[in-house]
Amino acid sequence: MNSKMKRTMMMIVAALLMAITANAQVKPMVLGDKHAMLRLDATMKYVLLPVQETEEIAAIAVLDDQNSMVQRLNVKLAIDRVDYYVPYLIKGAKLMDIEFHGDRRQKGAVGEFVCWKEIKFSDTFDTTNRERFRPVYHHTPVYGWMNDPNGMFYKDGVWHLYYQWNPYGSQWENMHWGHSTSSDLIHWQAEPMALEPDWLGSIFSGSCVTKGDEVLAMYTTAGHHQTQSIAVSKDGGRTFQKFSGNPVLTSDAPDFRDPRPFWNEDIKAWNLILAVGQEMCIYSSKDLIDWKYESSFGKTYGNHGGVWECPDLFKIDNKWVLICNINPGGPFGGSATQYFVGQFDGHKFTCESMPKVTKWMDYGKDHYATVSFYNAPENRHVVLAWMSNWQYANQVPTKQYRSGNSIPRDLGLFTCGEETYVSVVPSKEMLALRGAKVKKPTEACEIVIDLKSQAEIVLSNTKGEQVVMTYDAAKQTFTMDRTKSGDVSFSEAFPCETKAPTYGTIKQLRLFIDRCSIEAFDAEGKMAMTNLVFPSEPYNTIKVKGGKATIYEIK
Numbered sequence: 001m002n003s004k005m006k007r008t009m010m011m012i013v014a015a016l017l018m019a020i021t022a023n024a025q026v027k028p029m030v031l032g033d034k035h036a037m038l039r040l041d042a043t044m045k046y047v048l049l050p051v052q053e054t055e056e057i058a059a060i061a062v063l064d065d066q067n068s069m070v071q072r073l074n075v076k077l078a079i080d081r082v083d084y085y086v087p088y089l090i091k092g093a094k095l096m097d098i099e100f101h102g103d104r105r106q107k108g109a110v111g112e113f114v115c116w117k118e119i120k121f122s123d124t125f126d127t128t129n130r131e132r133f134r135p136v137y138h139h140t141p142v143y144g145w146m147n148d149p150n151g152m153f154y155k156d157g158v159w160h161l162y163y164q165w166n167p168y169g170s171q172w173e174n175m176h177w178g179h180s181t182s183s184d185l186i187h188w189q190a191e192p193m194a195l196e197p198d199w200l201g202s203i204f205s206g207s208c209v210t211k212g213d214e215v216l217a218m219y220t221t222a223g224h225h226q227t228q229s230i231a232v233s234k235d236g237g238r239t240f241q242k243f244s245g246n247p248v249l250t251s252d253a254p255d256f257r258d259p260r261p262f263w264n265e266d267i268k269a270w271n272l273i274l275a276v277g278q279e280m281c282i283y284s285s286k287d288l289i290d291w292k293y294e295s296s297f298g299k300t301y302g303n304h305g306g307v308w309e310c311p312d313l314f315k316i317d318n319k320w321v322l323i324c325n326i327n328p329g330g331p332f333g334g335s336a337t338q339y340f341v342g343q344f345d346g347h348k349f350t351c352e353s354m355p356k357v358t359k360w361m362d363y364g365k366d367h368y369a370t371v372s373f374y375n376a377p378e379n380r381h382v383v384l385a386w387m388s389n390w391q392y393a394n395q396v397p398t399k400q401y402r403s404g405n406s407i408p409r410d411l412g413l414f415t416c417g418e419e420t421y422v423s424v425v426p427s428k429e430m431l432a433l434r435g436a437k438v439k440k441p442t443e444a445c446e447i448v449i450d451l452k453s454q455a456e457i458v459l460s461n462t463k464g465e466q467v468v469m470t471y472d473a474a475k476q477t478f479t480m481d482r483t484k485s486g487d488v489s490f491s492e493a494f495p496c497e498t499k500a501p502t503y504g505t506i507k508q509l510r511l512f513i514d515r516c517s518i519e520a521f522d523a524e525g526k527m528a529m530t531n532l533v534f535p536s537e538p539y540n541t542i543k544v545k546g547g548k549a550t551i552y553e554i555k
Helices: 003-025 428-433
Strands: 029-032 035-039 046-051 058-063 069-075 084-089 095-100 120-122 144-155 158-166 176-182 189-195 202-211 214-222 226-233 256-264 269-276 279-285 292-297 307-316 319-327 336-344 349-351 368-372 382-386 409-416 419-426 434-438 444-460 466-472 477-481 497-501 508-514 517-522 528-532 541-554
Touching (some): 144 214, 144 368, 158 202, 176 202, 269 307, 307 409, 319 368, 319 409, 336 368, 336 419, 477 517, 477 528, 497 528
Antiparallel strands (some): 046 120, 202 214, 214 226, 256 269, 307 319, 368 382, 382 409, 409 419, 444 508, 477 497, 508 517
């Protein structure tokens, strides 16, 4: 046997020994009909946990070599099949103490669960996309669950987007702050995790502000009660150090969350708007730590069909806009974004509309948790939304990840009659995506339609799946019907028709298509509508009655 053959044989034997060792290490220590322990391989970077989404949560306490608990996480460990894997970074952890929930009489003996056969130790985790519905040009997490955008800010030419993230499954749980960055608002780079839970609780929504060279994050810690905490970054938002004096703001209210601080030049101090039940509370501070309650807004105003969440408050021209996301209570069920226009003196927000007037920022089913980037250039008000709906977000037909963000949008103001409304247009960065004109729709394209007084637009594919949009100039309405758009079976709340007022005529319509979503805009900003769709093949035909369509590929 020559030396090359010997080296090959030695490599094969070493690989077999590693496999045997790994298999031996995933043998559980079964302690009861709902309890087991798993010793971790400290020589490897990750333990890859197999997930089965239809199962109950397994509560996992992670222990170090002193048997001190370093983390808690909830994972739907696989019982009889594996839907996908999620990585846990071992980093000094030695043991997982696992408690299963659910009726074991129906599931069998703990020691026979398929998770023990499928758990793997590895130095890598494959994040190659496996989802045909993953958007081409919308932001999504590389893996895991995502909901509300958090802490968005612009600094030194970089847009920072944090988001509610579950790295241990593609359904809501284990809230962390994920982090992505972009130089153009379109192409996003996944960054290391920004904030993870501590003993005050999970990391719920919040915001970032820039203060000199520092970035300060203020967020809700959700434990037995919801409290407000802060963390400081001295490297431009890449890493954060939590404040030793957390929490900085507490309450006995059960829903007390989603802080939005901002510098108010009018009063030379910081303001904070915070969601509390079905109101927004406003505070002031000189140092972002000690907060003084100023006032509340919301009783009798707008829609109160659900809990008020994710507020924002900023000035456009000479008026102030208060964003109030609500769940449920949206115009077509579930979650949505309402807003109020008025004046703010640093102490109290005064709405200029009558209390019962409700204004929606987007009239689709899939536009929620809208917030703006802090310190956006050119005094712009750039927002992103979570592109889903709490009615079915956990059930949409993807597994490697769930949920994306809307395209970036710029906000302004317009008037119709005696009311002032927020205008919504695709951010100018979207124009850079336009490629060549094409004859047919593709899975990722922009369609510009010049309209006449009445119009019907039908997007369809060879499977007979279709989305029908109708513009009625006489009634000043725009509708989108997705009842036959593709897979609508995962939720009774998904197949629907959504309708928006147009506040006058629409001369040009802009449609952004991206594998699983359609975003429709009046080119002048008076109407926006965002809806998810899950066609079995891309829509490749468009028929327009009452208008002319120009289709651009997305580069």
